[in-house]
Amino acid sequence: MATDKVQDLINQNVAYAKADYTPPPLNFSLLRTLPRGAMTVIISCFDPRAIPEQYFGLKPGQQIPPVIRVAGGRAKDTLKSLLIAEYAFGLGDVVIVHHTDCGMTHMTDAGVKQFFKEQCPHKAAELDAMHFDEIVDGDLKKSVEADVEFLKGSGYFSKELRVTGMIFDLDTGRVQRIN
């Protein structure tokens, strides 16, 4: 049974499909015939205060890059999605964006694990095998640099892959390039 919030989403979708929708020009098989190694992928946080299509001014109708969004925009948690993009299309650029006041600057791996071990003790071993990739001391420059290095050093991508790190500032709406 859908709650009101979910029904609201569905109702808004009905209005969107009626008013604004144009089907995409290319299907997946046709997209795969485009030259390889030219795809840009953006990695960002799932925080709704930092939506890449908004802060990069990407409008419906223009060519919009794929956007992977996970807690903190931490690159390790995006690896499988990036491998799928590399396999299907070949990556040219990866842009990693972390943002100010990110939840991952306000919590620790240990704190998250302790919470769930209390809530569901039978999951302790599974939790210990995870790593919640906190941003230590709120140092976004360091976390972005670490994630750029992680992708460059992952061993999966060609040396031609460009990985650019940025910080999005919630106060100003501006991104700052780190490398």
Added chain:
Amino acid sequence: MATDKVQDLINQNVAYAKADYTPPPLNFSLLRTLPRGAMTVIISCFDPRAIPEQYFGLKPGQQIPPVIRVAGGRAKDTLKSLLIAEYAFGLGDVVIVHHTDCGMTHMTDAGVKQFFKEQCPHKAAELDAMHFDEIVDGDLKKSVEADVEFLKGSGYFSKELRVTGMIFDLDTGRVQRIN
């Protein structure tokens, strides 16, 4: 060295920040004082043909849910982000959306692994420990149902958590609720 595509993103961000930007009203610490268990999180694919803020008609300025985006919108790959949201805010609803013509319907776990084992043989063991969560036979109803069941049965969330599965149809722009 940023490429033109990355510089274009930065230039568009400058224009966005100048023209349209309003800082969010609440910081993370204030958001955490809101009643727990009321957060809706959307899970969707990173495909730019299926952007949740667009197909759910979510406009800047209105309350927009966090959106986790990974290949296929497969729930297993979103678990850590969901745990972080549960820890920080408490989840009320999770909405899982898979979409027609998804890349994950056009590839297999075995195919992705074979590709990378040829490209980088030294990663074979690491690849074998991954699972690329293909959507078998393009059966989106089955993949959505499997992901709803995965979250409901994960053991991390309360029985009150509502998990709703949907399919987004690229041809029509419409979502269809599965459960």
